[in-house]
Amino acid sequence: MYLKVNRDEVIEGLQKSxxxxxxxxxxxxxxxxxxxxxxxxxxIMSTDSNLEFCGTYPAEIIEEGLAGVQGRAxxxxxxxxxxxxxxxxxxxxxxxxxxxxxxxxYKLPVNDPTWFQKFSTFPSEGAVFxxxxxxxxxxxxxxxxxxxxxxxxxxxxxxxxxSSDENGKFIEACGLNGHQFARLKFxxxxxxxxxxxxxxxxxxxYLAELKKWLTADEIEMSLIExxxxxxxxxxxxxxxxxxxxxxxxxxxxxxxxxxxDDVSRMKIEKSELSNALDRISIFNTDSNRCASFMFxxxxxxxxxxxxxxxxxxxxxxxxxxGEMERIAFPTKNLIEILGHFQSGEINFTLTGSEAPCGxxxxxxxxxxxxxxxxxxxxxxxxxxxxx
Amino acid sequence: MTKFIMxxxxxxxxxxxxxxxxxxxxxxxxxxxxxxxxxxxxTASYEARKFGVRSAMSxxxxxxxxxxxxxxxxxxxxxxxxxxxxxxxxxxxxxxxEQASIDEAxxxxxxxxxxxxxxxxxxxxxxxxxxxxxxxxxxxxxxxxKFLAKIASDLKKPAGxxxxxxxxxxxxxxxxPIEKIPGIxxxxxxxxxxxxIRFAADMRRFTPEFFKERFGERGIILHAKAAGIDPTxxxxxxxxxxxxxENTFGxxxxxxxxxxxxxxxxxxxxxxxxxxxxxKGRTVTLKVKFPDFRQITRSKTLGxxxxxxxxxxxxxCALLDAEGYMGSIRLIGIGISNFDDRSRQLSLLTSEExxxxxxxLDDLDKAVDKVREKFGTAMLTRGSLLKLSSKVKGx
Numbered sequence: 023m024y025l026k027v028n029r030d031e032v033i034e035g036l037q038k039s040x041x042x043x044x045x046x047x048x049x050x051x052x053x054x055x056x057x058x059x060x061x062x063x064x065x066i067m068s069t070d071s072n073l074e075f076c077g078t079y080p081a082e083i084i085e086e087g088l089a090g091v092q093g094r095a096x097x098x099x100x101x102x103x104x105x106x107x108x109x110x111x112x113x114x115x116x117x118x119x120x121x122x123x124x125x126x127x128y129k130l131p132v133n134d135p136t137w138f139q140k141f142s143t144f145p146s147e148g149a150v151f152x153x154x155x156x157x158x159x160x161x162x163x164x165x166x167x168x169x170x171x172x173x174x175x176x177x178x179x180x181x182x183x184x185s186s187d188e189n190g191k192f193i194e195a196c197g198l199n200g201h202q203f204a205r206l207k208f209x210x211x212x213x214x215x216x217x218x219x220x221x222x223x224x225x226x227x228y229l230a231e232l233k234k235w236l237t238a239d240e241i242e243m244s245l246i247e248x249x250x251x252x253x254x255x256x257x258x259x260x261x262x263x264x265x266x267x268x269x270x271x272x273x274x275x276x277x278x279x280x281x282x283d284d285v286s287r288m289k290i291e292k293s294e295l296s297n298a299l300d301r302i303s304i305f306n307t308d309s310n311r312c313a314s315f316m317f318x319x320x321x322x323x324x325x326x327x328x329x330x331x332x333x334x335x336x337x338x339x340x341x342x343x344g345e346m347e348r349i350a351f352p353t354k355n356l357i358e359i360l361g362h363f364q365s366g367e368i369n370f371t372l373t374g375s376e377a378p379c380g381x382x383x384x385x386x387x388x389x390x391x392x393x394x395x396x397x398x399x400x401x402x403x404x405x406x407x408x409x
Numbered sequence: 410m411t412k413f414i415m416x417x418x419x420x421x422x423x424x425x426x427x428x429x430x431x432x433x434x435x436x437x438x439x440x441x442x443x444x445x446x447x448x449x450x451x452t453a454s455y456e457a458r459k460f461g462v463r464s465a466m467s468x469x470x471x472x473x474x475x476x477x478x479x480x481x482x483x484x485x486x487x488x489x490x491x492x493x494x495x496x497x498x499x500x501x502x503x504x505x506x507e508q509a510s511i512d513e514a515x516x517x518x519x520x521x522x523x524x525x526x527x528x529x530x531x532x533x534x535x536x537x538x539x540x541x542x543x544x545x546x547x548x549x550x551x552x553x554x555k556f557l558a559k560i561a562s563d564l565k566k567p568a569g570x571x572x573x574x575x576x577x578x579x580x581x582x583x584x585x586p587i588e589k590i591p592g593i594x595x596x597x598x599x600x601x602x603x604x605x606i607r608f609a610a611d612m613r614r615f616t617p618e619f620f621k622e623r624f625g626e627r628g629i630i631l632h633a634k635a636a637g638i639d640p641t642x643x644x645x646x647x648x649x650x651x652x653x654x655e656n657t658f659g660x661x662x663x664x665x666x667x668x669x670x671x672x673x674x675x676x677x678x679x680x681x682x683x684x685x686x687x688x689k690g691r692t693v694t695l696k697v698k699f700p701d702f703r704q705i706t707r708s709k710t711l712g713x714x715x716x717x718x719x720x721x722x723x724x725x726c727a728l729l730d731a732e733g734y735m736g737s738i739r740l741i742g743i744g745i746s747n748f749d750d751r752s753r754q755l756s757l758l759t760s761e762e763x764x765x766x767x768x769x770l771d772d773l774d775k776a777v778d779k780v781r782e783k784f785g786t787a788m789l790t791r792g793s794l795l796k797l798s799s800k801v802k803g804x
Binding site for chain 1: 754756
């Protein structure tokens with residue numbers, strides 16, 4: 023392998039490539055970035071055995087070839103080099119790769135080329151164009167509700183599922199962690215058409231990597247059984263990840279509660295509530311991390327108390343209807359949820375003091391978050407048992 | 410009003426109970442443990458301590474130091490009975506009593522001067538009262554903050570009383586080795602030494618932020634303690650923080666199935682213990698000790714609190730499985746903690762079915778507890794534990 027390439031052309035791809043390989047652990051194969059020179063371009067490839075990144079960048083190819091280098095070291099080296107041309111070539115016996123830039127010369131050992139395994143090819147058939155910007159928004163607004171626990175299987179994934187109602191076809195992106203649920207509805211007939219009926223599940227940890235790779239530019243998306251692919255619109259980079267196959271919890275059960283007749287409703291200014299909760303949270307402690315909501319006609323009273331820190335009470339003007347008297351929410355979680363709404367006005371649908379509460383935005387109708395309240399137990403030292 | 414916290418520590422508690430109950434043991438070096446080669450002593454009498462015998466020492470080593478040491482098997486039920494009597498006495502002196510362990514308690518005695526006289530006088534009365542009602546001696550420490558009261562109770566053992574007044578704190582901290590501060594253990598100690606910190610007062614040369622950067626939030630608390638500041642109140646009812654059980658094997662065990670059977674046995678013990686106290690815990694901790702005395706602990710926090718033996722056992726097994734094959738194991742134990750859960754976020758996914766299942770398990774536990782209470786623990790045993798029953802007697 024012998025090629026010349028501009029450092030600035032490849033540095034971004036190298037950074038994306040290095041970000042998915044394991045830093046220290048794992049087989050040497052997985053810590054490798056593969057460089058392949060062919061047909062007037064340099065291909066940079068890496069995998070952690072689940073995610074696969076492949077980028078193609080213009081280069082002057084003097085001799086075609088393949089070399090696997092220790093990924094982190096190679097990326098760090100190129101990152102620290104100034105802009106300009108890099109000469110990359112393998113030495114005659116193929117045991118190392120030489121990187122040169124002017125008078126700077128570096129030699130890195132290469133891995134056995136027989137370790138190289140073919141990367142998945144982007145399936146062009148059925149691929150659809152999508153907005154990277156919008157996919158980023160979906161991840162941003164859903165991922166924080168997805169469980170961080172790997173072991174919890176389906177609820178450690180984002181569920182993207184095709185659906186339809188009397189208004190037509192739509193897609194739901196959902197995240198769930200056992201205590202809160204987020205759903206963003208959107209319309210895209212092309213994506214609706216390629217999604218399987220039961221939808222797809224993408225693990226949260228892969229979403230985090232996808233988010234790093236995505237930009238606001240247009241992307242192509244394609245799907246085969248067990249794998250999801252993305253490609254930049256200029257075709258230079260592909261990023262793919264495995265899909266998960268678990269039974270996603272039936273969220274329609276708790277969604278349906280929001281339509282009950284006896285729900286209470288509250289409309290409130292988002293910023294006013296967020297700021298009040300932020301102050302209230304100062305009075306939360308490890309053992310009491312909730313804010314109590316008490317409802318009066320036209321008024322919401324927020325209250326919190328913590329041993330040693332004291333008590334906090336605030337009153338906010340709201341539109342309120344219903345029978346609900348009191349409910350408690352985890353303060354920090356609620357602040358985080360509010361921060362994901364674009365609308366300045368938030369509607370709470372309260373189904374019971376120990377039952378799901380739905381939040382929607384007045385100008386944000388396609389986005390719904392359900393949060394479970396806190397169960398606050400009074401301390402009991404003695405209890406009697408029925409005989 | 411000057412704040413005063415009293416820490417009471419019963420002297421060589423288990424050994425003293427045995428000597429009180431059996432006059433033949435009085436004045437003799439005794440220790441609680443068995444002569445088994447792997448038995449570890451839980452307490453040694455003061456007569457035995459003169460020979461260098463200490464708690465947590467192996468019986469074999471203790472017998473080498475003191476060949477005429479009398480080893481007595483422990484009687485936990487009796488110790489608990491005496492402990493309850495001691496706590497009842499303490500309740501007469503302050504409404505704010507926190508039982509820290511079976512033989513230790515904190516009392517907030519602020520404002521009791523008019524009833525019982527100055528703190529030293531009160532301590533004398535408590536000590537005398539315990540001796541008259543229970544027949545045992547205790548050591549007492551008094552200080553304006555909790556951790557200093559505990560350190561003070563250790564200064565004049567046995568049967569001593571020490572007081573650190575507010576105006577003595579500064580000079581006391583100048584000579585207090587930092588390892589005496591709760592939260593600075595063997596691991597952290599070399600780091601403190603590397604900063605030239607050997608005594609509590611040395612920490613004041615640095616800012617709280619210095620310790621925060623190196624030890625996280627804990628660093629700020631340690632810095633405050635080094636200045637004699639400890640806002641931790643005496644917590645009434647904050648009695649038990651964890652319940653655990655462990656067994657040291659006669660011969661090392663490597664079969665995961667046998668280890669799991671022990672976990673089941675231990676899960677039954679600790680679940681019954683927390684149920685008796687009306688508690689439920691969320692964090693299950695597995696403890697494993699290897700033949701070279703290396704020890705690991707692994708914890709898992711459950712989705713909700715439990716006092717159910719099966720749930721604790723399954724969490725313990727999951728922790729054990731997650732470690733993979735570990736080879737020979739000398740000791741295995743399991744514990745449950747994290748009882749303080751007065752407020753928790755409800756689950757979106759708790760189905761009616763799960764609630765019914767939990768109730769069924771709780772009812773089953775209650776029924777088992779009642780049978781055992783009436784007819785003895787051995788009356789009802791799980792089939793899978795039968796093969797252990799003979800071995801258990803020896804542990």
